[in-house]
Each structure stands twice: as C-alpha cells, then as structure tokens.
Amino acid sequence: MELRIDSAAVHRCRAMAQAVVAPVEEFIAAHSTVAVERSVLRLLGVDGVGPDEIPLPNYIVDSLPIEQRPHGIALPFGRALAQTGLDPAALAVAIGEGRHTLAEFDDVPSEAARGALAPFVAAAMHRIAERRAERDERLSRIPQLEPPLLYVIVASGNIYEDRTAAVAAVEAGAQIIAVIRSTGQSLLDFVPYGPTTEGFGGTYATQANFTIMRTALDEISERSGRYVMLTNYASGLCMPEIASMAALERLDMLLNDSMYGILFRDINMKRTFIDQHFSRMLNACSGIIINTGEDNYLTTADAVEQAPAVLASQFINEEFAHRAGMPDAQIGLGDAYEITPDLQDGFLYQVAQAQLTRQIFPDAPLKYMPPTKHMTGDIFKGHLIDALFNLTSVMTKQTIHLCGMLTEAIHTPFLGDRALAIDNAQYIMNTARHFGDEIEFKAGGRIETRAADVLSQCEALLARVTEMGLMRAIETGVFADVKRPADGGRGFDGVFARSDTYFNPFESALRQAAGLEAVR
Numbered sequence: 237m238e239l240r241i242d243s244a245a246v247h248r249c250r251a252m253a254q255a256v257v258a259p260v261e262e263f264i265a266a267h268s269t270v271a272v273e274r275s276v277l278r279l280l281g282v283d284g285v286g287p288d289e290i291p292l293p294n295y296i297v298d299s300l301p302i303e304q305r306p307h308g309i310a311l312p313f314g315r316a317l318a319q320t321g322l323d324p325a326a327l328a329v330a331i332g333e334g335r336h337t338l339a340e341f342d343d344v345p346s347e348a349a350r351g352a353l354a355p356f357v358a359a360a361m362h363r364i365a366e367r368r369a370e371r372d373e374r375l376s377r378i379p380q381l382e383p384p385l386l387y388v389i390v391a392s393g394n395i396y397e398d399r400t401a402a403v404a405a406v407e408a409g410a411q412i413i414a415v416i417r418s419t420g421q422s423l424l425d426f427v428p429y430g431p432t433t434e435g436f437g438g439t440y441a442t443q444a445n446f447t448i449m450r451t452a453l454d455e456i457s458e459r460s461g462r463y464v465m466l467t468n469y470a471s472g473l474c475m476p477e478i479a480s481m482a483a484l485e486r487l488d489m490l491l492n493d494s495m496y497g498i499l500f501r502d503i504n505m506k507r508t509f510i511d512q513h514f515s516r517m518l519n520a521c522s523g524i525i526i527n528t529g530e531d532n533y534l535t536t537a538d539a540v541e542q543a544p545a546v547l548a549s550q551f552i553n554e555e556f557a558h559r560a561g562m563p564d565a566q567i568g569l570g571d572a573y574e575i576t577p578d579l580q581d582g583f584l585y586q587v588a589q590a591q592l593t594r595q596i597f598p599d600a601p602l603k604y605m606p607p608t609k610h611m612t613g614d615i616f617k618g619h620l621i622d623a624l625f626n627l628t629s630v631m632t633k634q635t636i637h638l639c640g641m642l643t644e645a646i647h648t649p650f651l652g653d654r655a656l657a658i659d660n661a662q663y664i665m666n667t668a669r670h671f672g673d674e675i676e677f678k679a680g681g682r683i684e685t686r687a688a689d690v691l692s693q694c695e696a697l698l699a700r701v702t703e704m705g706l707m708r709a710i711e712t713g714v715f716a717d718v719k720r721p722a723d724g725g726r727g728f729d730g731v732f733a734r735s736d737t738y739f740n741p742f743e744s745a746l747r748q749a750a751g752l753e754a755v756r
Contacts (some may be wrong), residue, residue: 237591237631237672237675237676237677238595238676238677239588239591239592239595239677239683239684239687240677240679241592241595241687241688242271242595242688242691242692244259244571244693245691245692246596246691247736248695249547249548249694249695249698250551250554250555251692252551252695252698252699252701252702253548253551253552253554253555253698254555254607256552256555256698256702256705256706257552257555257556257559257706258704258731259706260447260556260663260706260707262756263509263510264510264513266528266669266733267506267510267731267732267733267734268308268510268731268732268734268740269476269510269511269561269727269731270297270298270425270478270606270730270733270742271425271460271473271474271475271477271507271727271730272476272510272511272514272721273297273305273308273309273513274293274294274297274309274474274477275293275476275477275479275480275514275518275742276308276309276310276313276740276741276742277292277293277297277309277313278293278477278480278481279357279360279480279484280313280323280324280353280360281323281356281359281360282296282323282324282325282328283325283328283429283443284325284328284329284332284429285332285429286328286329286331286333287332289429290331290426290596291378291426291427291428291429292328292329292331293328293427293477294330294426295332296309296328296331296338296713297309297332299331299337299338299678300312301339302550303749305582305732306732306733306734306735306738307735307737307738307739308432308734308738308739308740309751310349310353310739310740310741311346311349311350311737311739312338312341312342312349313327313338313347313349313350313353314348314350314352314353314755315338315341315342315344315346315348315352316336316338316340316341316344316365317349317352317353317356318341318344318348318349318351318352319341319344319348320336320341320581323356324356336658337629346737350739350741353741354741356740357707357745359581359740360484360575361521361742361745361749364518364521364522365405365484365521365738366481367484367485367486367522368486368522368523369481370486370524371463371486374454374457374463374524375463376464378457378458378461378463379462379463379486380411380462380463380465380485381411381462382518382669383601383633383634383635383636383637384604384629384630384633384634384635384636384637384661384665384730385411385412385465385635385636385637385641386409386410386411386412386547386637386658386661386662387410387411387412387413387414387467387603387636387637387639387656388402388405388410388412388414388525388638388639388657389413389415389416389638390402390405390413390414390415390416390439391415391437391438391439391622391648392435392439393414393418393432393433393434393435393436393437393438393439393607394432394433394435394697395415395431395432395433395439395448395449396413396431396433396447396448396750398439399448399449399452400639401451401651401654402415402449402453402456403452403456403477404651404654404655405651405654405658406453406456406457406464407456407460407462408654408658408659409658409659409662410464410639410658411462411464411465411528412464412465412466412467412488412489412636413436413449413453413464413465413466414468414489414491414638415441415445415449415466415467415468416437416438416439416469417435417439417441417468417641418432418435418437418438418439418440419434419435419436419437419438420436421438421440421441421469421472422469422471422472422473422474422497422501422503423472423473423501423726424472424473424474424505425473425474425727425730426474427441427442427443427474427477427506428440428442428532429442429444430442430443430444431444431448432444432445434663437648441468441478441481442481443472443481443484443485443673444469445635446466446481446482446485446487447485450468450485450486450487453465454585455514455548455580458604465488465489466486466487466488466489467487467490467491467527468482468489468490468491469488469490469491469585470482470490470492470515470519470526471492471493471496471497471501471529471731472497472501472503472518473503473507473595473726473727475492475497475498475511475512475515475559476506476511476514476515476518478490478515478517478518479492479514479515479519479524480518481646482516482518482519482522482524482525483518483519483521483522483524486522486551487524487635488524488525489524489525489526489527489568490515490519490524490525490526490527491527491528491529492512492515492519492526492527492528492749493512493526493527493528493529493553493570494508494509494512494528494552494553494556495528495529495549495552495553495715496509496528496529496532498714498720498725499532499533499715499718499720500529500532500536500708500716500718501726502631502720502725502726502730503514503663503725503726503727504717504724504725504726504727504731505710505720505725506705506707506722506723506728506731507723507725507726507728507730509603510731512556512560513556513559513560516556516557516560516561516562516742517560517561517743517746517747517750518746519560519562519566520560520561520562520563520566520746520749520750521561521746521749521750523566524566525565525566525567525568525601526562526566526567526568526604527568527570527612527636528549528553528567528568528569528570528603530546530549530550530569530570530571530572530722531544531570531571531572531574531603531605532570532716533546533549533715533716534546534572534660534678535572535574535608535609536637536716536717536718537716537717539572539574539576539609540573540575540579542716542717543585543589543690543693543713544694544696544697545694545714545716546571546589547592547593547596547598547690547691547694548595548694548698548701550570550593550713550716551572551694551698552706553567553569553571554558554600555569560750561746561747561749561751562750563748564597564600564723565599565600565601565701566601567597567599567600567601568601568602568603568635568636569597569600569602569603570602570603570605571589571593571600571602571603571604571605572591572604572605572606572607572608573586573590573604573605573606573607573624573625574605574607574608574609575579575605575608576610577610577617577621579675581682583624583628584682584683584686585686586624586625587628587631587632587683587685588626588682588683588684588686588690589686589687589690590604590628590629590632590634591677591683592690592691593685594632594633594685595632596691600635601635601636602634602635602636603634603635603636603637603638604625604629604634604636604637604638605626605630605638606622606638606639606640606641606644607621607625607638607640607644608644608645610641611644611645613645613646615642615646616642618640618641618642618643618644618645619642619656619660621639621640622639622642622657622660622661623660623664625640625689626640626660626661626665627664627668627671629665630664630665630668630669630671630672631668631671631672631675633672633673637661639652639654639657639658639660639661640657640660641653642656642657642660642741643704656669668753676738697714700714701714707722708722710722
C-alpha cells in the first residue's frame with residue numbers, strides 16, 4: 237500500500253532541514269564540551285575512579301585550568317604520555333593518586349604529544365572495528381527474525397535482576413532488550429563506575445553494566461538461534477561518553493536525539509547539539525542504530541496537533557545524523573501511537589502518520605512507540621489498544637517495535653505482563669503479516685487527506701524554523717510546546733569555544749572513517 241503524497245514537498249522539506257541544520261553545524265565545529273573531552277579519555281582507555289570516587293575522566297578534565305580548555309584535553313594528556321612512558325590507564329591512575337599533574341608536562345612539544353597518542357587512538361579505532369565485525373558475524377550466522385523487531389524494556393535498578401528479566405523476555409520472543417536508565421541519570425555530569433544494583437525506575441548506564449548485559453544476550457542469542465540486540469540511552473549530560481562505552485562494548489542501538497535532552501530534560505541546547513554530533517560520529521563508525529525521540533513530543537502535547545512537528549523533527553534529526561556520517565540504515569527515527577482513543581477515526585490518523593513516515597524515510601529503521609499517555613489502568617482496553625498499535629506497525633512496515641504493556645498505567649510491568657505483550661504482538665504480526673501488501677488507500681480519502689495535511693503543515697513549520705533559526709525556534713516553543721533558552725539549562729558551563737590549536741584525534745579518525753570531508 238502506498239500513499240499518494242507530494243514528493244516535491246518532501247524534497248523541499250529536506251532542503252529546509254539542511255538550511256536549518258547548517259548554521260548549527262558551524263557552531264558545533266567551533267566548539268567542544270567537557271563531555272566530549274571526557275570521551276576522548278575514555279576512548280584512550282581511561283576508566284575507574286579517583287579521589288572521593290570521582291570518575292577519572294572527570295577528575296582529569298576538571299584538573300585542566302579553564303583558560304586551557306579551548307585547546308582540548310588530548311594534547312595535555314598526550315604530553316604526559318610522551319614524558320612518562322605510561323599507558324593511558326596507568327597515567328590516569330597516577331594523576332588520580334597525585335603522583336603526576338598535567339601542568340608539569342606543559343613544555344613537552346605538541347608533536348611528541350601527538351606521537352604518543354597515535355598508537356592508543358589506533359588501538360581504540362581497531363577495537364571499535366572489531367566489535368562491529370563481531371556483530372556482523374553473529375548477524376550473518378544467527379540472523380534476526382523479520383521486522384517489526386519486538387523491543388522490550390527491563391528496568392529493575394539491579395543489573396543482575398535486569399539480566400534475568402532480559403533472558404526471560406528473549407525466551408518469550410523479544411528481539412531487542414533495552415535497559416532503561418535510572419531516573420535522573422541524564423542529569424548527572426559523570427558516568428557511575430562498575431556494576432550497579434540500586435536505581436530508581438531503571439538501572440544506571442555504566443560500562444560494566446553494558447558488559448554484563450552484552451554477555452548475557454550473546455549467550456541467549458546462541459541458545460535461541462537469533463541475534464538479540466542490546467539498547468541503552470546516549471542522552472543527557474554524558475551523551476558522548478555513553479556512546480563511547482557503547483561502541484567499545486558492542487551495543488546495537490542507542491536512544492540518541494538531537495533535541496530530546498533540550499526539550500525534556502532542560503539540558504542546554506548548545507551542549508546538546510555539540511554532544512550529539514560527536515556521539516553520532518561514534519555511532520556511525522560502530523554500526524550502532526540510533527533511536528530518535530519524537531515520540532516524546534506526543535506525551536507532552538496533543539498527538540494530532542503535534543504531528544507536523546514530529547515530522548519536522550524527523551527531517552532535522554535525519555540531517556544532523558547525515559552530517560555526522562550516519563547512513564539511513566542507522567537512523568531509527570521515532571514515532572508513537574498516542575492519539576486519544578476517544579477520537580473518531582483516530583486509528584486512521586495513526587495509520588496515516590505511520591505510513592507517511594515509512595514512505596518519506598524508506599531506508600530508515602523506524603522505531604514505533606506504544607500507547608502510554610492515554611492508558612487508564614483498564615488492562616482489557618489497554619490490551620486492545622496495544623493490538624491496534626501492533627496492527628498499525630506491521631501493516632506499515634515499521635522496523636523497531638516497542639511492545640505495549642497492558643499494565644502501562646498501573647506499575648512497572650511484571651515479567652508476565654511483558655510475556656502477554658509479546659504474545660499480543662506476535663499474534664497480530666503473524667495473522668496480519670502481509671495485510672499491508674493486500675490493501676490500497678482510497679484516493680482522497682481520510683487517510684490520504686490526513687497525511688497530506690501533516691506534510692503540508694510540516695513544510696510550513698520548517699519554513700518558519702528556517703527563517704528564525706533552530707535555536708530561536710526552540711526558545712519560542714515551536715517543538716512540543718516547550719521553551720528553552722539558548723544560554724540556559726543544565727550543562728551550559730561545560731561548553732567552550734575551540735582555539736586554533738584545539739586537537740581531538742578521534743574526531744579526525746572518525747571523520748576519515750565516515751568520509752565526512754565531503755559532508756562538512
């Protein structure tokens with residue numbers, strides 16, 4: 237089934253998205269953040285904690301005087317590597333223990349610093365390439381089932397309990413496991429260290445937790461005969477650090493949006509734009525599929541009214557991702573089934589939005605989110621609404637399908653609730669597998685008219701954003717009815733302008749790997 241949509245309008249929207257993103261990219265190219273600099277250290281091999289349990293990447297970056305930040309952390313750290321002969325992990329421990337400081341190596345030549353860094357940069361890039369090759373090998377040997385891929389969240393707060401729940405979900409049919417983060421982790425300007433067993437509404441994203449869940453899912457993948465993907469969240473104040481850890485530990489997907497943290501966590505927009513660019517460069521290189529956050533618009537504002545803004549955000553997210561070197565096959569644009577069930581023909585509107593997104597972004601692994609906003613606690617009605625969500629997903633060929641839970645409005649779903657959700661999705665997607673191939677949309681009917689209206693309003697919205705600029709548009713509440721100041725919000729003090737001597741060896745390596753010289 238295909239909607240008859242205005243292809244010229246789609247081209248105009250993409251052109252405007254390019255115009256919207258271009259000046260933001262110029263800003264990104266001239267700035268960095270403390271989180272990007274901490275990511276450089278993590279990729280070099282710095283991990284662990286120092287005095288007062290402060291993560292060593294934070295401790296070392298924070299030890300750099302503010303006036304020296306514009307040069308980046310790589311050269312000062314590289315000077316210390318060159319002079320001491322230590323590897324990055326050992327040097328970080330020595331700095332944390334007070335045996336060395338970065339300042340004592342200020343006189344070491346920059347060329348010596350670059351030379352000392354080079355083998356560790358190469359080693360990190362090699363490890364990322366190896367992890368990507370591991371994924372490719374496993375997918376070729378134990379491929380996934382046909383999409384929509386069933387995506388299930390685990391969120392106990394205890395990584396070991398999450399591991400048990402994840403294995404049970406896979407045994408019930410889940411194909412993607414997401415470990416939702418502890419409430420508020422996106423607002424922490426550091427990454428906790430080691431395995432964690434306490435969290436609130438989720439489990440902390442740490443490199444050790446990534447390793448534990450990756451190992452468990454690899455084992456159940458072998459037993460079940462299908463590759464199970466692992467997902468976490470590269471958002472918030474540590475977005476690029478989480479992307480770094482995910483690349484090193486072979487995660488498969490990351491929630492990674494260009495505006496989510498700005499709108500829904502009040503993280504400074506300049507910080508977010510810079511961080512998402514470096515994160516996506518890492519994701520592109522490591523083969524990680526991103527999931528964008530347009531579904532969140534529909535939980536704060538009306539889904540019918542916000543549909544054009546959702547589509548506009550998808551165009552913008554796509555353009556940001558392309559400029560970071562991401563191919564369409566890794567850009568998992570988000571949408572959600574969130575129209576009130578009380579709206580007459582609401583199902584038709586849902587189909588219109590889902591099919592419109594599928595046709596405009598034909599090669600993107602779209603992520604379709606379940607109904608949550610209008611769940612009432614009536615588990616029978618909730619299960620029925622989820623069934624219509626499942627039907628929309630399979631008939632419009634969505635790719636990543638977050639299973640809706642019948643107890644969504646009551647409590648964090650139990651294992652049994654997840655099993656019922658998977659059963660519901662499997663039944664609908666089996667019995668209606670080729671339904672979308674067998675039907676046609678009525679020319680000029682309700683579905684086509686709705687899709688045309690959304691596209692037209694999206695074009696008008698993008699024209700408005702192009703004229704005023706993206707940062708100004710966010711300041712005035714164009715997206716999700718949320719207003720954020722350009723120089724306010726969390727993390728703004730961690731943004732700094734680059735000097736002429738700024739050096740980030742991974743940025744250069746990632747740009748080269750992605751062929752970005754032709755993009756920017």
